[in-house]
Amino acid sequence: MATFLYRLGRFSFRRRRLVLALWIAVLAALGIGMFSVSAHTSSSFAVPGTQSQKAQDLLKKQFPQTSAGGATARVVFEAPEGQKLTSGAHRSEVESLVGELKRASQVANVVDPYTGGTVSRDGTIAFAQVTYKVTDSDVTDRAREDVKKVAEEGREAGLVVSMGGSAMREGIHQGVGEVIGILVAAVVLAITFGSLIAAGLPLLTAVAGVITAISSITIASAFIDLSTQTSTLALMLGLAVAIDYALFIVSRYRDELGQGRDPEEAAGRALGTAGSAVVFAGLTVVIALAGLSVIGIKLLTDLGLGGAFAIVVAVLLALTLLPALLGFTGTKIASGRFKTRRMRALERGEGESMGVRWSRLVLRKPLKALGVCVAGLLVLGIPFLSLQLALPDDSTASPGSTQRIAYETIAKGFGPGYNGPLAVVVDARGSDDAPAAAKEAAGMLEKLPDIVSVSPAAFNPSGDVALIRAVPGSSPTSQDTVDLVSAIRDQGPHLQEDTGAQLMVTGTTAINIDTSSKLNAALFPYLSIVISLAMVLLLLVFRSILVPLTATLGFLLSVLATLGAVVAVFQWGWLADMLGIEQASPIVSVLPIIMVGVVFGLAMDYQVFLVTRMREEYIHGAEPREAVIAGFRHSGRVVTAAAVIMISVFAGFMLAPDALMKSVGFGLAVSVLFDAFVVRMTIVPAVMALLGRRAWSLPAWLDRMLPNMDVEGERLRHLLDDPMTSTVPAGAELVGVGVGSSSATVDAILDGYTRAHHTDAATSGEANLHSRADAPAPSRQRRPKLPRLPKLGRSRARDADTDTVDPSEPKAAGAKEAVQDPQ
Structure with missing residues (x-):
């Protein structure tokens, strides 16, 4: 490469x-x-294989007239201070606006608040539920503008009008x-x-x-x-x-x-x-x-x-x-x-640069530096134990946005559960009496403690699938709502045993709960895959077992501390005012698994850029501690600059109004801070110093099996600085490939090198071959061929006690192997 x-x-x-x-x-x-x-x-979020998604797919087939699965919006009306929406001019205005919503682009159905029961008890707040013919991604700008125009007309009439729902969410x-x-x-x-x-x-x-x-x-x-x-x-x-x-x-x-x-x-x-x-x-x-x-x-x-x-x-x-x-x-x-x-x-x-001085400070007392850093990262990771996951909704929209105002207005007028009603589906196609099965399901729902409202069952045209709307008493992201969904699903076997009908729960809230559950279950298997990948890749690069192990354990510490910091800030609310976070809320479900993937990649970046220079110095004969210092001398300043740049770029995204991007920006910024400065620039050199030469040891049998990736390009530099040839075409002049070499000469040598013979070590007595310019040219010429240089780190020198290969040990002087003809 x-x-x-x-x-x-x-x-x-x-x-x-x-x-x-x-x-x-x-x-x-x-x-x-x-x-x-x-x-x-x-x-929108779709999670194939979950109960909520299966129920959603069933609704699309059995209730085509309602556009089940289509995008939804809520237009919320609030009367001026001291007035009501239930009579007089305000009611007439709301009914007129609802009529305009029915004529808006892409709209399939609008539930009138006065006939659909979505007027608050005190008559001050009402909302119209809008269902579209298309999914969220297909809602056009014109359709959104139609709703915004209706809202503006309502404001001109003296009403407080806001809009929420999936259809009103635009690109970030x-x-x-x-x-x-x-x-x-x-x-x-x-x-x-x-x-x-x-x-x-x-x-x-x-x-x-x-x-x-x-x-x-x-x-x-x-x-x-x-x-x-x-x-x-x-x-x-x-x-x-x-x-x-x-x-x-x-x-x-x-x-x-x-x-x-x-x-x-x-x-x-x-x-x-x-x-x-x-x-x-x-x-x-x-x-x-x-x-x-x-x-x-x-x-x-x-x-x-x-x-x-x-x-x-x-x-x-x-x-x-x-x-x-x-x-x-x-x-x-x-x-x-x-x-x-x-x-x-x-x-x-x-x-000496600051990086060199820092490395000397760490190497002076490596055990203490290691203990302090590991303990600090573990302490920062403690909040991770109370991690709660949820998906973003209108409650996490930016403060002052119409989605956030609509969410808060509905919660104020009806209760928090009205922002996340549950759609309970009774599939009675296997039942002898579908109405009886739906009635029994509704009765089960009414007995549950956290249910505040259960709507009458609505049947599909064939009358064998029923849809019941249940409103929880808690908010969509509350743990009480999660428990309620589980309790409803626990009633499923009883209903099937009594009536033969299947009971399923769907809706945005249930889909979000199922998504969070699936992501939670996938986190540790995905983490295991990433860790295994890290070990294999680093084993190939550094030809060592302990270096990859150190890097991987450091990566785990970085992830743990990062997720702990995210929980403390976004879920517990620590430093929320300072960082511009309006309210504490559960962590966005996809954040932990995204963090694992991204932090892994960034951690490997810094590991490669810093430690390859250490390995390069070590295989050239430097002592382990001096190799660490040399790595910081050559790469410390650049790695520091790279980390500061990444932290700045990621932190800038905390200004995003979107809850997911805000948390991702914070998480990535602190992950680079922890991984670059605590793990790679403190823990890694401390461990390398404690291990000494053992850090670079590799069992001989494994050394023979692994290909040489040569990420640091050492073989290339060796070739260019000291090229060796075996056959040179007559009439050609081969010169050194050091400073100022022509591209034609370099290409000729590299062409020959890629077809070279195999040798285990460069023979010290072999010099570069030069052909004479006046030599008679043969009738057929071949490309110049060069003996291939040894793969550094794969010498045959072995430690008698450990049977490992030390890449810093030269081969015995004078050792040669015959160059065999490739034919």
């Missing part, structure tokens, strides 16, 4: 105008497409959060690089990535139903990740320039080394997010695939557009007008 990325980096650098033109064409095409289609998003609009995140990222990048040019490139690629991802998702939503939060999560992840990936590559490019390499060679090596880590890190995030689709919930599938697509776009831009932009800047990116004297001193190798 490193060799391919090296070639790609040089190609993009060399053909920078072509690459830039292609990306501009892609962006232009997507932009035209985005403004040429009509996007549709959905805020962002703006301020992204701007804040980008501004903070610009400042951090300028401080990190000391150069506006270097700071601008990551921002430019991030903006290109966001435009590509969002426009693609918008176009896709015109043909398939996507959740309203899909584009927001893609924007959040794409912006943060694209900046970080570009940051790592630009930093490595500047390092290569600092070693005296020409810009094209520096771009190739930056992509072959840091680019390999970017590909691996991006792959882990994509796998974790795409894995959300296996849970079988549409919202998670949309969020996971949308976020994964944004990550793929960020990686592609970092590997193609970024090297092309580096080609336009050349060596100017290395100079910086804003570099401080300390930065210039560090570049000259004078003094």
Whole structure:
């Protein structure tokens, strides 16, 4: 992979105008497409296989005249202070407005409050229930505008009118959060690089990535139903990740320039080394997010695939557009007008960076640092034990919005349960007496303590399926309502035994309860899959058992502390005023499982970028502690900048009015804080110091089985700095591939290298072969072939006691293996 990325980096650098033109064409095409289609998003939740979804599907078939399963809205009317809606001009006005609602676009049915019993006892509040012919995602802007127009007429008549329900939920609009995140990222990048040019490139690629991802998702939503939060999560992840990936590559490019390499060679090596880590890190995030689709919930599938697509776009831009932009800047990116004297001193190798000083502080007392950090994260995770899950509804809408006002007005006039009535379905197709079965079901409901109202049964045209509306005494997100739904379902076996009819509970409240239950059940299996994936991927990268184990345990601590903090803030209400959270409420059901997927990907990012430099130093002979310090010397500053940028971008999304995005933004921000600074930059180096050489040991049998991923590009650097050839075409001149090598020479060597023979170690006595320019050319020439270099970390040296392979131990001097002919 490193060799391919090296070639790609040089190609993009060399053909920078072509690459830039292609990306501009892609962006232009997507932009035209985005403004040429009509996007549709959905805020509904469907959970196949649950009782509520089965009952919902049955209603669609048996009650087609009521458009069961269609979008719904509630138009709430409130009389002025001291007046009522039950008589006089106000009643006439409400009846007139209800008539206009019946004529509105896409409306299937409207329940008049005066005939449907939805007028409060004191006569001051009433609401009309509107059912649409289409689902949430198909409600048009015109249909919403018709309802808004009716509401405005009611306000002009002196009434207080608000609207709620699934049909009135529009797409999430962002703006301020992204701007804040980008501004903070610009400042951090300028401080990190000391150069506006270097700071601008990551921002430019991030903006290109966001435009590509969002426009693609918008176009896709015109043909398939996507959740309203899909584009927001893609924007959040794409912006943060694209900046970080570009940051790592630009930093490595500047390092290569600092070693005296020409810009094209520096771009190739930056992509072959840091680019390999970017590909691996991006792959882990994509796998974790795409894995959300296996849970079988549409919202998670949309969020996971949308976020994964944004990550793929960020990686592609970092590997193609970024090297092309580096080609336009050349060596100017290395100079910086804003570099401080300390930065210039560090570049000259004078003094120590803050990251190095921090690593020395941790290594001075690693056991104490480990104990304090682990204890702190465990304490932060304690609130997780009281986690309560629910799905967002109008109660979590932004304060002052018409949805929130409608919700609160209904709760004030009728009670909290009227915001989440239960639809009880009696399927009497297997019963001899359907009316009797429905009557017995209604009687069972009336005996339950938390039921405040039970409507008469409504039958389908064939008279064998009944629908009963039951209103709880508690709010839709209350635990009492959850218990009530369970109690109703417990009556099902008794009803079936007595009458032969089946009893099912559905409706928005029941669907939300079933969704939360399924997500809760899926959390730990999904977490197990993610942990197993982490172990396998890190085992391949670091060729160690203890390093992946440390990284995985650190990931678990990060997730636990993050979810604990989310519960404390959003459910308990701690720091709610400071963070702009209006009221405490249960955690959005999808948040924990989304957090597991995203935090896993981000944790692997920092693990790879930081620890690969430690491994690189160790296999070159550095002592374990010195390797840790060297890792911080090379990557600490960049990882810190990347973490600060991610925290800023994610925290900016806390300004979103949507409850899910607000909690996701907070959760991701604190997860990066915990994982980057507490786990990766404190716990990991402390554990590495305590383990010493054992951290890098690997059983010999496992070492032989594992492929060498070479994420840090060490084999590529070894080849380029010390190429060896076996056969060179006559008449060709093969030169070193160090600083200033021509692309043709490099390509020739890499072509030969990819067809090379296998050897276990580079033979010290073998020198580069040079052909003479005046040698007679043979009639048939072959490509130059090079003996393949050994896979670092897979030497055959073994520890006699542990039978493990230590990648830092060189092979015995003079050891050779015969080079066999590939034929």
